[in-house]
Amino acid sequence: LVRAKLDFDRADQLFKEKLIARQEYDSRKASFDALEAGVREAEARVSQLKAQRGQTAAQLAASQKRIAQVQAGLRRVSDVLQKHSAISPIDGVVTNLPVRVGETVVPGIQNSAASLIMTVADMSLITAEVKVDETDIVNVKLSQVADVTVDAIPGKTFKGRVIEIGNTAILRSTGLAASQSAISSQEAKDFKVVVALDSPPESIRPGLSCTAKITTATRTNAVTIPIQALTVRQKGDLEAPADGKNGNVQAAGNADPKAEKARKEEIQGVFVLEGEKAVFRKVDTGITGATDIEVTSGLKEGDEIITGSYKVIRTLRNQAKIKVDNKAPVKTES
Incomplete structure (x- = not known):
């Protein structure tokens, strides 16, 4: 331009x-x-x-x-949409369904009963929760073998192993932790032990009642006696009465405190049959089974021991004459 x-x-x-x-x-x-x-x-x-x-x-x-x-x-x-779809974080079986179609649930509140829509159990690992008495819990260790019997499957025993041992005592009467209860500490207590089954059957379901026997120790070629044959006596009750010249007993006020304490010392043992007399013999014990207990010293194989009801063994005196009766006790109907 x-x-x-x-x-x-x-x-x-x-x-x-x-x-x-x-x-x-x-x-x-x-x-x-x-x-x-x-x-x-x-x-x-x-x-x-x-x-x-x-x-x-x-x-x-x-x-x-x-x-x-x-x-x-x-x-x-x-x-x-995500709130309408509940996705389980694990694979398993629904064991509890507290809500039904049409009911209202509250998402995101774990402590609210309305927020729980179902319980899913992981069936890849079947465990049995059992209670062990406080006197036996010290002998239970991880990975110990256990025999588990399920009430719903009679006649079968399942092998398992200990995978968890509780650290808090549980009161036997209430099931609460001892630290959370104001009941006397003298009440019997248990500890929770978890046993994992090695080969659980497909028919097993969560919540079934079961019993477990945990093997805490084993002995071979051990000398054992029935637990009911084991008793306790004071040392003074086992001593033969002294034959004093005057035949008088020393006054209690002049007794030696150390001697009296020694006389009240409790000794654990069994009554052994010697001739026609029951002779008390001190024994040392080892591991304890369901009905028998191991004797580590004080007895040898072949010794005849005396057993019976708790009342009979408790009142039996040293050097008492007895009559041998190996017949099975007859049960009397009440």
């Missing part, structure tokens, strides 16, 4: 000086006018395109806002 304007201005000057023909002047003027009109048209198109660009930018911003709104709605619906 600038070049065309320069050509037109030169032609105009030459035409005024009558140096060129009018026809050439008109041609250059028409060429300049055409180019000027094209520039104006281009500028108009640029202005139109700028307006369209602004409109397109406004449409883009509106579309982006609509996308953000749709994404927010999608997140809300997805959150609602």
Whole structure:
């Protein structure tokens, strides 16, 4: 356009000086006018395109806002959908279903009863929770072998191993931890022990009652006696009465305290049959079974010991004459 304007201005000057023909002047003027009109048209198109660009930018911003709104709605619906679908974190069997269709549950509150919709048990590891008396818990160790019997599956014994030993005593009467109860500490207590079954049957279900026998120790070629044959006597009761010349007993006020304490010392032992007399013999014991106890010293294989009811053994005196009766006791109907 600038070049065309320069050509037109030169032609105009030459035409005024009558140096060129009018026809050439008109041609250059028409060429300049055409180019000027094209520039104006281009500028108009640029202005139109700028307006369209602004409109397109406004449409883009509106579309982006609509996308953000749709994404927010999608997140809300997805959150609602996730709350409607309960996904178990483990594979297992549903053992408890406290709610039914139509009931209201409260999500996200673990301590609320309304938030529990089901209980899933992991059946890949079957465990038995048993209670062990406080006098026996000191002998229980991890990985010890146990024989588990299930009440619902009679006649079968399942092998297992100890995988957990509780550290808190549980009161036998209430089932609460001893540290959380105000009951006297003299009450009997148990400890929880968890036994994992090695090969549980497919028919077993959570919550079944069971009993476990844990093998805490084993002995081979051991001398054993029935537990009911083991008794305790004071040392003074086992001593033969002294034959004093005057036949008088020493007054209690003049008794030696050390001698009296020695006489009251308790000795553990059994009564052994020697001839027709029951002779008390001190023994040392080892591990204890369900009905028998190991004797580590004081007896040898072949010794005949005296056994019977607790009352008979407790009242039996040393060197007392007895009559051997190995017949089974007859049960009397009450």
